[in-house]
Amino acid sequence: MAVVTILGAGAMGAALTTPALAAGNEVRLWGTWLDDDILAALRAGRPHPRIDVPIDQAAVLFDSGDLAAALDGAELVILAISSDGVVDVLRRAAPHLRPGLPLLVTTKGFGYDPDGKVGLLPPLLRAVMPGELADGCPIVAIGGPCKANEVAVGRPTAAVFGCADVGVAERAAALLGTEVYRLATTDDVDGIEASAAMKNVYAIALGIADGLAETGGEPWHNLKAATFAQAATEMQRLATALGGRAETAVGLAGVGDLEVTGLSGRNKVYGARIGRGEPATAALDEMVAAGQTVEGVAAARFAAELAEQRALDGLPLLGAITEVLAGAEEPAARITAAVLPAGR
Amino acid sequence: MAVVTILGAGAMGAALTTPALAAGNEVRLWGTWLDDDILAALRAGRPHPRIDVPIDQAAVLFDSGDLAAALDGAELVILAISSDGVVDVLRRAAPHLRPGLPLLVTTKGFGYDPDGKVGLLPPLLRAVMPGELADGCPIVAIGGPCKANEVAVGRPTAAVFGCADVGVAERAAALLGTEVYRLATTDDVDGIEASAAMKNVYAIALGIADGLAETGGEPWHNLKAATFAQAATEMQRLATALGGRAETAVGLAGVGDLEVTGLSGRNKVYGARIGRGEPATAALDEMVAAGQTVEGVAAARFAAELAEQRALDGLPLLGAITEVLAGAEEPAARITAAVLPAGR
DSSP: OOEEEEEOOSHHHHHTHHHHHHTTOEEEEEOOTTOHHHHHHHHTTOOBTTTTBOOOTTSEEEOGGGHHHHHTTOSEEEEOOOTTTHHHHHHHHGGGOOTTOOEEEOOOOEEEOTTSOEEEHHHHHHHTSOHHHHHHSOEEEEESOOOHHHHHHTOOEEEEEEOSSHHHHHHHHHHHOOSSEEEEEESOHHHHHHHHHHHHHHHHHHHHHHHHHHHHSSOOHHHHHHHHHHHHHHHHHHHHHTTOOHHHHTSIIIIIHHHHHHHSSHHHHHHHHHHTTOOHHHHHHHHHHTTOOOHHHHHHHHHHHHHHHTTOOOOHHHHHHHHHHTTOSOHHHHHHHHHSOSOO | OOEEEEEOOSHHHHHTHHHHHHTTOEEEEEOOTTOHHHHHHHHTTOOBTTTTBOOOTTSEEEOGGGHHHHHTTOSEEEEOOOTTTHHHHHHHHGGGOOTTOOEEEOOOOEEEOTTSOEEEHHHHHHHTSOHHHHHHSOEEEEESOOOHHHHHHTOOEEEEEEOSSHHHHHHHHHHHOOSSEEEEEESOHHHHHHHHHHHHHHHHHHHHHHHHHHHHSSOOHHHHHHHHHHHHHHHHHHHHHTTOOHHHHTSIIIIIHHHHHHHSSHHHHHHHHHHTTOOHHHHHHHHHHTTOOOHHHHHHHHHHHHHHHTTOOOOHHHHHHHHHHTTOSOHHHHHHHHHSOSOO
C-alpha cells in the first residue's frame, strides 16, 4: 500500500483510480484548473462527465489550488495531463516533488527541445525540472491498449510500463497491477513513447477507411487492413529512429494500441469524418470547438517535422496523412496510394 | 496478356477474375463438382451466390468435367480451393499441367506430411504432383488482407505474392496486378503460409471480445486489442518456427490479414458466438450445418499438434483457443488469462 497521487482528473487520470484503489493504495486525484466541472460531478456522486462512468469515492479529490497537499507524502505520481498542459503542470508540481519519486506519464506526443529539434516527451519533461529532480525522478512511460472507460469499470486491460531502470517500472507495476489491469514492463521507453504518439496519427488514416464504408454502405476492410499493416511498418521505423526497438512497436504499445485506437476514439472519428467527405480542416475546427482534442493532428505535424529533421525515409503513410490534414484534395486516394504496394 | 486459369469458383476464385480481367488476361474460371450452383448463377447473369457480387461475363466458365479444357494452354494457374479439397483438385489437375507453369495458391492451412508431421501446404501440394511437376511448377503463395467481395468489386486491396524464386512471384504479380489490386512480392513463402493459416485461428479469439461486447452492450476493446498484440507475437513465433521470417508476420500477410479477419468473416463470427455464451461445439455444429466452414478450427488443431511435435513455447493464446474449441468452460476468462501479461 502506497500513497498514489494522480495529476489530472480527465478520462485516463480518473480511470486509473480504479486499479490504484483495487491494488490497495491510498489514492488522490488532483484536478487541473480545467477539471473543476469534473470534480464537481464526482463530488456530487455523478458519473465522470467525459467517460460516463462512476468513480469510486474512496479516491480523495483535490482541487487545482491544493497541489501541494495532493503531493504531500506521495510515493508514486501519475501525470495524466493532455500533451498541451503537461509541461505547465509539471513545472507547478516540481517544488513538491522529491528525488527518487517515480513519475508515471500517460501523456503521449512530441515536443521541441531547446535547440528546436522534435523529440519525445520524457527528455522534455526532465528539462523543466530542477537538476536534482531531473536526475532523480525516474520517468515511467505507459503504453498499451487502454480505453479509459474500460479501465475505469475494471474490464480486462493490458498495459506496459517502461523505464530506463526497469526495476522502477516493476515497482510501479507492483503498486498498480490488479487481476484485470495487468502490466508488462520494459526498459524501452523510446519505443513505447514513439508507438504511443504515432498510433494516434495512424488511427486517423484507419478512420478514413471507416468513413468510406459509412458513406457507401459497403466495407472497405481491405483498405483499412492495408493501412494497418503500413502503419505497423512505419511505427517500427519511427521507434528505431527515436532510439527504441522495433519489437516494441509490434507489441502491446504498438500494434495493440493501434488496434484499439482504430476501433474507437477521437482520432478514428476524425478520420471517419474525412472519409465521409468532410473537409479536413473544417471537421477539425468543429471537433475542437466541441472541446474534442484530436491528439493525432499535432502529433502528425511533429512527426513530419521530425522525419524531415532526421531525413527519415519509408514513411509514405505519414506523408499522406500530413497532406490530408493540410487540406489536400482526394484524401482517400492519397491514403490508398500510400498504403498499397508500389508495384503492380 | 496471358491465359489465366482459376481452379475453384468459390468466393476468392471468382473474385480474382476481376483483377485478372482488368489486367488484360484471358480468364477461365473452373468450378469444382461443388460449384455447380455457382456456375449456374453466373451463367444466368445473377450475382455470385457466396459474395452477392456480379462477376464479369468476360470470364469463361468451365464445369468440373472440363478441367482439361480449362487448363489447355494456361500460362498461370490459380488454385482457389478450400483446404479440404485442394489436394484432390491438384491431383486431378496434374495430368494437364506442364513443368514451368506457376501455381498461385490462395488456399491456407496445414496438413500432414507422409511421416505424420504437421506442415504447411506447399510441400504437401508438391508431394501429390508427379516428379517433373513437383520440381518444375513453382508454387506462389498469396497473403495479405483480401476480402473476396471487395476484390471482386475492385475496392483497393493489397496482397503479397511469395515464391522461393522471387522472379516467379514478380512475373505472377505483373500478370495480375492492377491499379486497385496491388501486389508486393517476397521469397518468404513459409512466413506467408504460417501467417495466413494462423490469422484464421487468432480471429476466433478476436471475435470472442466482440461477442462479449454484444452481450453486455459495452465494448471490450482493450481485451480485443491485447488479444491482437498477443496474436501478432505468436504469429511471429510460428512463422520463424516454420522457417519463415518474423517480419512477414508483422506485414501485410500477418497483422494486415489479421486485422481484416478480425473485422469480419466466419472465424470472427464463430468467436463472437462463443463470446456471447454459446457452447463452442454446438455453435460450430450449427455453422457447419449451414455450410459455413470455419477454417480456423482445423488450423487451430493442426497448429496445436505442430507446437507439440516441435516443442514450441510461448504460445499461450493458441493453447487457450485450443481449449476453448474443445469445449472448455469460461472461454472468455481463458482467452483473457492468455493475453494479459503474466505479472501484476
